[in-house]
Amino acid sequence: MTARFLLPAILLLALSGTVQIRAAVFREFYVSPAGDDANPGTKTRPFQTLTHARDTIRTLNHDANGDIIVNLRGGNYPVTAPMEFTAADSGHNGFKIIYRAYKKEIPIISGGVVVTNWTLDRGGIYKATLNWDGKLRSLYVNGARTAMTQKEFTGHGAWGEFTVTGNEPWAETSGKTLDGIRFNSAEVPALINPSDVELLQHRVWNYLVLCARDVTVEGSNAVVKLQQPYGAIAATMAW
Secondary structure (H helix, E strand, O other), X not given: OHHHHHHHHHHHHHHHHHOOOOOOEEEEEXXXXXXXXXXXXXXXXXXXXXXXXXXXXXXXXXXXXXXXXXXXXXXXXXXXXXXXXOHXXXXXXXXXXXXXXXXXXXXXXXXXXXXXXXXEEEOOEEEOOOOOOOOOOOEEEOOEEEOXXXXXXXXXXXXXXXXXXXXXXXXXXXXXXXXXXXXXOOOOOOOOOHHHOEEEEEOOOOEEEEEEEEEEEEOOEEEEEEOOOHHHHHHOOOO
16 A cells, blocks of 8 residues: 555656756847847847847747747947837747847947047036937946036026916916026026026925026026926926
C-alpha cells in the first residue's frame, strides 16, 4: 500500500524540479545607434531606429507563432517626435512583442538637442546659440539637470484683467483675474524674447509657472503680460 502512494509522489517531484516551459520565440531583432535600417536587424547587422523595428514587426505580427523580441543595444537613440504604438503593435495569437535592453547595456531614447559652443556671458552665466523654435524647459549638463538663468524680483501688483466665464473646459471658477504683473522698470527692462520668459511665483506649498507673452515699459513700471489662458489657470488654481 505504501509503495502505491510513494511512487506517483516521487515522479511528480522529479518532474516539477526539471521541467521548464519557455515561450517560443518567433523572431528576434537587434537595434543599435551604429546600425542601419537597411540591415536585416540581426545581432551583427542591426537596425538603427526603433521606428523601423516597429514597422518591420507590423508586417510579421499576424503570422507569429511565438514572441517577437527587440533587443536595444546601448547608446543614444535621438527622436524628433513621439514614437507611437497602436493596437497594430500588440502581440497576436497569444504571444508578446517585447522591447528590452540587450543584456546589461543602457539604451537612452532622447528628444534632446546637443547645445555646443558655450561662451561666458558674465559672472557664472554662460550662453550659446540654439536653433530651436520650441520652448526650452530643461537643460542637462553631463546628465544632470541644471538651472537656466534666473533672478528674483519683487512684483508691484497686478496689471489688467482677464475674464473667466466659468464655461471654459479648464476653468474651476469664474470671475476676473490678472492679465499681467508690474515690476520696477529699472530692474526688469523690455525684452526682445518675452515668450521665452517664465515667472515663478512662490506659494506656501508650491509655486506657479506663469509664461510671458510681452513685456512693456509704462513709466516706472515694466509690465509682464501673461500668456493666456495659462496665466488665468495658474492664478485661479485651487488647493
